[in-house]
Amino acid sequence: MSRGKALFAVLLAAIGWWAGDKTSWQVRADAAAGMDPVSILGRFWLDLTDNPLHVSTHMTDVLAGLAVVAFLALVWVYHYGARKATRPGEEQGSARWGRPGEIRPFIGDRRHDLLFTRTESLSLDSRKTQRNLNVLVIGSSGSGKSRYFVMPNLAQANTSYVVTDPKGEIMSSMGVQLREHGYEIRCLNLIDFARSDTFNPLAYFNPEQAEVDCAILTENFITNTTGSQKTGSSDFWEKAERALLTALISYTYFTKGTEGTLLDVVDMLAQMSASEQDENSMSEIDALFAATKEYVEDYTANPSAYDDEAQTMLDGLRFACSQYNTYLQGAGETKKSIIISLGVRMAPLQMVSLRRILGSDSIQADRVGTRPTALFLVIPDTHQAFSFLASIFYETFFERNMYLADHNGGRLAINVQCFMDEFANIGKMPSFERKIAVMRSRGISTSVILQNYSQGKALYRDDWETIVGNCDSLLFLGGNEQSTTEFISKRLGKETITQEDTSEQRGSNGSWSRSFRSQGRDLLTPDEVSRLPGHECLYLLRGVPPFRSHKLEAPPTGVFDYEPLPIVPCSAEPVAYEYEPEHEEPFQGPEAWLDAAPAVEDAVDVQEDVGVTITWPDGHVDERVVALEQDLVDYE
Template identity: 35%
Template sequence: MNQNKYNFGSWICIPIIAYLSYMINYLLDGFFQKNQDILMNGMKLFEQHLDQIMEHPFGVSSYYNERSFPAILIGSMIFLVVDILSFLCRKTMMIGKEYGTAQWGNVSEMRKRLSDKNEEANILFTQDFSLMTDKRCGLNRNIVVLGGSGSGKTFRFVGPNLMQANMSFVVTDPKGDTVRDYTNVLVEEGYQIKILNVINPEQSDGYNPFAYIEKDDDVLKLISNIIDNTTPKGAQKGDPFWEKSESLFMQAVFFYVLYEAERQYLPKNFHTFLMIISEAKVMEEEGAKSPLDYRFQALDDNHIAKRTYHKFMSGAGDTLRSVIISVHSRLFPFESPGIQKIFEKDEMDLYALGEGKMVNGVRDQKTKTAMFIVIPDDDKSFNFVPGMLYTQMFQILYASARKYNNHLPIPVQCYFDEFKNISMPSNYLDIEATCRSRNIGVVPIFQDKSQIKALYKDSAGTLLANCDTLLFLGGTDPEVKKFISESLGKQTIWKKSSSVTRGKSGSSSQSEDRMGRELMTPDEVGRMDNKECIVMIRGEYPIKGKKLDATKHKRAKQSGLFGKPYFHRKFQSIQWKDVSEIRKNEIVLTYEMIMELLETGKHVFPSEEWIQKAEQLGEEQQKQQEKERKREWKARLPEDFEDLSLVEILAKTQFQKTYMDVIVKAVEAEIPEKIVKSYIWDAMDEEEIERQIKIQRILQVSDQS
């Protein structure tokens, strides 16, 4: 324990010491008279002066003599020397604090310092304590949450804070319950809603990683994240050569798609990336080239994609073949139709999180965004998708902050539920340490402390240290109970002991002593009421309070907890061709009707009027989708389409093999080139072109006859 500081407060006694020295000098004046009997006259004058002082204790001026000032000086110096020596010899003492000073915090006093008077501007923790979201409290918004299964991590913490609607939110949502229950509130508050749904991609917004690559370094970070996310957890690290070779190969193709796809009238997305990867072959014949070789050969020698590809191809043939096979194996999950649908185009607009929506070409810096990442809690097959998203999201947020003096105009709070199942950026701990200045807060949520150790091993303490607040919602894990007990600290308590000695000379005694005791023992932590939680804030005494209840929030009536659940999906046109398969008198319920049935408990059946409206809406939606498809198709075609020959068009445009085959078949059917070009321009699909070929052949036969 540190030594006590010197207390200058004792110097307040110096005037008293000076007064006493002055009086003592006057009392002893007789003993300093010369040419007299010092003892007799001294005692006589001592008695006289004592009587005078007793009668007039404050008659100071009449007691002055030539020795008064030296007496005052000597007396004061003696006092100071004694005081300082006593301090230097004194042992460190903390009466009543010998074993610890832990205690529960005074909530009302802490609210005055740490809570905003406007309750909507706070982060909620307990029913009677909340923390302001800005820098006035001197704390970051990083919160580590520990809570076992069923402790209420969503219902008792994440949900109520989403309904505060005071920041942009990024929320990991296992199973999709958070989206369902709380999104309606955010919609009512004017939020933009973005959802990445790997459970049901049909209900997901699109996410195209290529839309957020701003510099070459971003490609390296994204590929590193892909490799991390597609490497099985717990897999033994082999020779780093293979991963580095895979990375080099993917870098070359990424750079090609990034800089050349649009010039080749190809969409700049993962579908193109996978298509080009599939062209990679190691040719057996000497001098033979693969389709991918020809692609890179056409590039300028200084092109970063070509330079990277040449580095990769400098390896031996068998080695390259192994690397290519390994890359195909690694990227196999990307071949899923649902995942490819997500990667087709970008609708996430990551810039909106910290800068607001785009209005007339400028970010409005006020419209908040809520982005939900829906993942399964029982299958990690596609968790590489949110891993890629989080990597790019933090890159974009930091880049956006640099536009505004390193401070985002809209605060962003990230709630990472089931943190252990998310592959975060490799530099996540650095992000945690620096995000406060960018107006970003992160909330990693764990079931127990062992999950943190499993992810970060020796750096687990760093993750906790980067979070100024810890919320414990309860749990039974022994390590967590011990950790919470130790974090709360020890208090000093009085211990009373008594003893009795029996017999002829019996006696009894009692004694009191002090001892240390944990504020809560591990056993008490484990038996904590399920309605209570503990909040520990840096620099403050801990708080023990009642957990939040999402249904008691003032906006709860707008949520799916009471009202209609939120569903995020695009309306799928009704496939009326399937109506013929419906049996007679069979009742048909749409998805909307089923949810209405579940909500109200009433039996709802489709009326004729409803079916007509749904059919009309489906037809309109189908027309709109067809219009959008044709627009995207024409965007792929060369700008000088009309001036080019059919051969030139086919050479400049990357069509699928099946489409190329049907075009060749049309030419072989002697359909005029102008008409074949019109097929392409009108975005006819293979089936329609086949039909046109049949019609043309019928007409040819008719003309011959």
């Protein structure tokens, strides 16, 4: 019971007791005066009007007042006890189409909104609307996902953008407008490599969690180069390849810093070998890790001999050696299979044109949140040969920019919208269902754009519902795929309609009757969803009835010819590097660390030697001699 109702009940009880008390006093006084019953009934109310402030404390009068209160209580119990939960007109469902006034609280200045239809938009101020800017967009081929959603929002020019661009048509159409608005244009082109900026994921590793970033990059690469058909044995090989790849990436990063690239990893793998006949044979990379492990062991025994930066490097190399040691546990035949299997996965990185893209970093993905930028990821729509690179790029982008937001006030200086067109063709991002749930507070939002609902389900399986649940907006542009139309129909809900039934009996004693009853009906049935006119769309916002509206108008377009930035060697300063985070020192490789390195004794039991050199920060070179035939157990 609410506070107001409780106060009303107390007041009503007091009035009832007062009326019963005074009536009892009047009747009792008249009876004592010898009046007959008829006269008493004609004046029982006199004391109520003539002397309202008079209250009798006589026991009979007090009990009479309480009797009235008890009667009122019984009436209240009967009334509320007999009440039923009814919702007239909503018995079978309360779904209905939204009205213009219901979207108005969520609209800001339309010029600074995220646009959905000609009449519905959403303010970019998510703190005001209490709605995130994540969007699930579903539309079949030709329904206008790019033309009637992505491009009109790019024309708004009110945030930075990261856009998946199948075939490069969006950049070609909108690049001129964006450049005129002062936007920096960047492009990772996986169709025409010669017209692409370069991208090095290792350049975006966070120094504070570099080991984690190594593991994330490995997980992403393995996930997106694994076929859908898996067997029990394939799980073993995946884990073994993951350990080896993590070791190679970690070694590259902790010895070269941000100058290291995936090409260094591929080249190291190319130098590896294993023998089925000689279990103790060592490749060049085996020897390199063996020598590195000796340095790590010396550091463990004498940590005070190394400064903080050198300790950071050697801690990372210890992690690399531990991962490599996992690979070393296998027999010669097993190690050979691991090398071959990982080599097959990384075969695309041997392409000359692709090596150009991965050899440095000019795309500057960590600057998108600090200046108006439109970054286009051009992907082929006819194959998925490079989907792993698209997934790695997005994973790198999200991790790095959320890190920058956390270390610069908790939010990026400029909001970033990611329009992930052809979402099913950019590969699977590990933990994307977690990222989409937390990126809002950092000023990052994502539009997941698909041709049909089942694509996302097939890619993310059980995590797909989590991704959908973190999109407060849903835009349906048209389609007739069964799972999609059923999903949209269920999301729209059921309405209550009145069904009229008539019956007629003919003959000498004919009769006719008509009756009405409530009936539940989908606001749109699946077949009605599939028949949605081409100029219409459906927009659903959390907490608001759905809207059936007209699609946005396509913006004027131009023809933009993108010229990538000049390739900058990893050792040189990147072009237009205008922003440096206040709370972060750039991470350097070992050449910037350590004034001197303590000597370590050479390996023993030499049978056939190979020279291994390591260059230390002060410029001097250590040549370590490692036995090719030394038992691998000695290096555990």
